[in-house]
Amino acid sequence: MPLTEDHVVSSLRRTWQPAANAADLPPGRIIAYTLLETPLVIVRFADGRLLAADSACPHKGADLAQGCLRNGHLMCPYHGWEFSNDGTCQSIPSLLEPNPEKLALSHLHTxxxxERYGFIWVKLDNRPLADGRPHELPAVPEFDDPRWTYVMGPPMKFAAGWRREVENYLDMTHFAFAHASSLGLCADPRIRDMKITVHPDGGYQMDAPFPALDTSHEMQGKLQSAHRRLQRSWLPNFTTIRQTFTDGDERVLVHIPSPNTRESCTCFWSVSISPGFKGPPADKQIEFAVGVLDEDRRMCELQSPREIPINPGRGGWGVLVTPGDTLANTFQKQLRRWLLAQQGETE
Ligand code: FES
Ligand SMILES: [Fe+2]
Known part of the structure; x- marks a missing residue:
């Protein structure tokens, strides 16, 4: 069965997607975020409670993300209607007399x-997935372990589809070219010992030795040294990289490209380092990684079309692949299976 982008959107609506770094949404803050073509208003009220709702006001469609907090409620900037954290309309200032029916009709679509792992997550459709269960976030114990140092990266917008970002993150053959000035010219594009395993949940992982990089960059000391690299991906778009260095130190990175539209996404990411990590401090690692991610953004935005075709085809996936593309191809195949399963179909 050929899949369409509508299938992709309807399936991803049933999954948790990051919409903000929690630190960017302190109590009293209102933000706008577009998730899967749906413009949202996201609020953290002064008492800490969270709200995600369609951003168009039920009255005349004004953007509630441009509103403010008043009386403990979200107030529309246009005519001052007020909404509480469960979306209930609490006040319509222009009513001549109390009208509970009008208030009831004016509920926000919430x-x-x-909040988890330092991100704010939103799910647009809370119905179960094909396995009969609502989507849950993968467990990454290191992110909850107080002995580890956990640092959030600044979210980065890509003018490219979310699958481009996943594929880029899985790809180790572009380092010597796209990251020549940051990671090093001497990265070997031939991945000789890559072990790929598919998990019963449809997710997959790649385990491979990562040779030391020879580069003049100042960060080369630890992060460029030889390590084992375990990439674990949970469908549809949650990927961690665990790096185990020869001295036993570990680093776990996560990337989640949250789809804004069919051709753009925001990459949410973080870095966690094991206790007593010997190397650059976590904030310096983030600073360096921002530069690397920006090089990746440029590569994703250079590709045409802006999103990887969802069905196999030239320039998309399944053809013209090299051994180094095996992991990206595994992603495409497993994603396709997962999407088909959401439609009640198999290959
Ligand atoms: S448009 Fe929001 S109160 Fe009128
Ligand atoms: Fe890269």
Whole structure:
């Protein structure tokens, strides 16, 4: 069965997607975020409660993300209607007399929202996935372990589809070219010992030795040294890289490209380092990684079309691949299976 981008959107609506770094949403803050073509208003009220709702006001469609907090409620900037954290309309200032029916009709369209791993997550459709269960976030114990140092990266917008970012993150054959000035010219594009495993949940992982990089960059000391690299991906778009260095230190990175539209995404990411990590401090690692990610952004935005075709085809996936593309191809195949399963189909 050929898949369409509508299938992709309807399936991803049932998954948790990051919409902000939690630190960028302190109590009293209102932000706008577009998730899967849906413009949202996201609020953290002064008492800490969260709200995610369609950003268009039920009255005349004004953008509630341009509103403010008043009386403990979200107030529309146009006619001052007020909404509480569960989306209930609490006040319509222009009413001549109380009208509970009018208030009841003016409920916001709200979505489930949670804070975890330093991100604010929103799910647009809380119905179960094909396995009969609502989507849950993968467990990454290091992110909850107080002994580890956990630092958030600044979210980065890509003018490219989310699958371009996933594929880029899985790809180790571009380092010597796209990252020549940051990671090093001497990165070997031939990945000789890559072990790929598919998990029962449809996710997959790649385990490979990573040779030391020879570069003049100042960060080369630790992060460029030889290590084992375990990439674990949970469908549809949650990927961690665990690096185990020869001295036993570990680093776990996560990337989640949250789809804004069919051709753009925001990459949410973080870095966690093991206790007593011997190397650059976490904030310096983030600074360096921002530069690397910006090089990746440029590569994703150079590709045409802006999103990887969802069905196999030249320039998309499944053809003209090299051994180094095996992991990206595994992603495409597993994603396709997962999407088909959401439609009640198999290959
Ligand atoms: S448009 Fe929001 S109160 Fe009128
Ligand atoms: Fe890269």
């Amino acid at each position: 979505y489930v929202i949670q």
